[in-house]
Every structure is written in C-alpha cells, then in structure tokens.
Amino acid sequence: MSMQLGLEGMPDRLVRVTPSRLATWQDCRRRYRLTYLDRPAPPRGGPRAASTLGAVVHTVLHAVYAEPAHRRGGDRAAALVDRQWSSEGFRDDAQAATYRERARTWVADYVERHAVAGAPEPLGETVGRERWLSAPVGGMVAEGRADRLDERDGVDGSGSAALRVPEIVVVDYKTGRRVPDVEDARRSPALALYALAARRTLRRPCRRVELHHLPSGTIAAADHDEDSLAGHRERAGAAAAELGAAAEAFAADPGVAETLFPPAPGPRCGACDVRRHCPEGRAAAPADPAWAGLAP
Numbered sequence: 001m002s003m004q005l006g007l008e009g010m011p012d013r014l015v016r017v018t019p020s021r022l023a024t025w026q027d028c029r030r031r032y033r034l035t036y037l038d039r040p041a042p043p044r045g046g047p048r049a050a051s052t053l054g055a056v057v058h059t060v061l062h063a064v065y066a067e068p069a070h071r072r073g074g075d076r077a078a079a080l081v082d083r084q085w086s087s088e089g090f091r092d093d094a095q096a097a098t099y100r101e102r103a104r105t106w107v108a109d110y111v112e113r114h115a116v117a118g119a120p121e122p123l124g125e126t127v128g129r130e131r132w133l134s135a136p137v138g139g140m141v142a143e144g145r146a147d148r149l150d151e152r153d154g155v156d157g158s159g160s161a162a163l164r165v166p167e168i169v170v171v172d173y174k175t176g177r178r179v180p181d182v183e184d185a186r187r188s189p190a191l192a193l194y195a196l197a198a199r200r201t202l203r204r205p206c207r208r209v210e211l212h213h214l215p216s217g218t219i220a221a222a223d224h225d226e227d228s229l230a231g232h233r234e235r236a237g238a239a240a241a242e243l244g245a246a247a248e249a250f251a252a253d254p255g256v257a258e259t260l261f262p263p264a265p266g267p268r269c270g271a272c273d274v275r276r277h278c279p280e281g282r283a284a285a286p287a288d289p290a291w292a293g294l295a296p
Contacts, residue, residue: 015244019190033261045273049089050293074108124152135200140240186222192232215295
C-alpha cells in the first residue's frame with residue numbers, strides 16, 4: 001500500500017482507504033492481507049451468483065441514468081438486463097433464467113417509478129453515476145466509487161426551509177436477500193465516507209444517504225448531522241491509521257504477518273473468497289454454495 005498521495009501540498013502520512021478496504025480490515029485482518037497486501041495475490045474463489053446479479057443491475061442502472069429522462073423506460077431497462085446478463089455462479093441454467101427475469105422486473109419497476117420523465121416518485125437530478133470520489137478526510141484520503149449522486153433541494157444551514165439550496169444525496173443500490181432499513185443507512189461507514197468525500201469533491205452540502213433495495217422496491221434513507229458524520233470520520237480514521245501502520249510493518253518484515261493479520265473465524269467464513277488459504281476459516285464454517293445470498 002502506498003502512503004504517498006502524489007498531490008502537491010498534501011502530507012504523505014495520509015493513508016488512502018476505500019470503504020471496502022476498511023470493511024475488510026475490520027471484518028478479518030487475514031483476509032485483508034490476502035486480498036490487498038500479498039504479492040503475488042493468492043488465487044481467490046470463483047464467481048458468486050449474488051455478486052453477478054448485483055453487477056448486472058448496477059451496470060443497467062448506470063446505463064439508464066446516462067440517458068435523458070424522456071428516453072428512459074422500463075422496457076428499455078429490462079432489455080438491457082438481457083444484454084448484460086451473465087450466469088456465472090448460479091446453480092444451473094434454470095436458476096439463472098429465474099433471476100434474469102426477476103432482475104428485468106426489478107429494474108423496470110425502479111425506472112418507471114423513479115427515473116422516467118413524469119415519474120410518480122422522482123429522486124432529483126443525477127449528477128454522478130459510478131462517480132469516483134477522492135478527498136482528504138481527517139487523517140486519511142477517503143475514496144471510492146459511489147453508485148449514484150443526486151442533486152435535490154435541501155435547507156440552509158440553520159435548518160430553515162425558507163432558503164432552499166441544492167444538496168447532494170448519496171445513493172447505493174442493493175440486490176441482496178436482506179432488506180435494509182434506516183439504521184443500516186445511518187450506520188453504513190461506506191455511505192458516510194462517500195458523503196464526506198462528496199462534500200469535499202463537489203463542494204456542496206451532503207447529508208442524506210440512501211440504500212435502494214431493488215428486490216423489495218424500498219428506499220432506506222438517513223440524514224446525517226455534523227456529529228454523526230464526525231463519528232464516522234473518527235472511526236474510519238482510527239482504522240485507517242491501524243491498517244496503514246500494519247501495512248508498513250508488513251512491508252518491512254513479512255515475518256510479522258501472523259501477528260499483525262490474525263484470522264477472525266466465524267460463520268461468515270463460508271462465503272469468504274480466500275478461505276482456501278485459511279485453515280481456521282475452513283474449520284469454522286463449511287463452504288457456502290456459490291448461489292447463497294440471492295434475494296428470494
């Protein structure tokens with residue numbers, strides 16, 4: 001991991017982190033090392049159906065929002081699913097066909113409800129699709145790719161609705177089995193980091209974060225205040241400092257790997273894509289089938 005930012009005037013001690021890096025570090029430090037630090041990188045597990053499905057839906061919505069609202073439509077979105085479809089990770093052709101049809105329905109309903117001209121539940125103007133965000137936040141550089149950034153009417157800093165100013169809203173698409181709720185949106189470190197980075201990158205207010213669950217058609221939204229964002233920033237900064245120091249120590253002496261990057265075995269090891277390299281993880285849980293985690 002490089003500690004240099006390559007940006008004039010920025011301290012080189014800042015650590016670049018993405019939400020996925022931070023989540024992996026906090027979930028299992030051995031998986032972090034195997035995923036991000038070991039070179040050559042060890043082979044990983046094969047494709048998983050839930051990831052394939054999510055990637056297709058994300059790609060389709062990215063393409064839909066590239067078009068002006070008057071050219072969008074549910075039928076066009078459904079046709080894009082067929083064009084982008086992959087059956088990797090599914091149990092068999094029948095299961096893949098079932099989920100392809102479900103994905104067609106999910107994106108068509110979503111687009112007709114939110115994205116077409118005159119939609120019954122419009123979500124504002126989209127100002128970023130798969131937007132890469134990178135900005136110094138506290139003692140780190142928070143970066144990552146936000147699914148979507150919308151611009152919507154907000155309120156002034158005093159909370160008064162009299163003076164409306166545009167605000168940025170962070171949107172994250174979800175296609176998994178579990179339906180997220182408001183607390184999931186509020187507690188999400190990834191969404192909070194995107195909000196903080198969007199503020200710095202776009203120089204606009206950004207407080208609202210949303211999880212859009214395509215299978216259920218629900219939106220879990222949370223509005224951060226300065227205190228809640230500061231809490232996320234402090235927790236992420238502390239984790240970034242830890243993983244940065246561990247990476248430097250590992251680069252200087254690979255022999256400290258087991259001390260700095262111990263495993264954290266548990267039921268989630270069944271779905272870990274580096275479990276073949278972790279005896280403790282294999283002992284903790286049997287391997288999940290590649291199609292586990294699909295929304296019903």
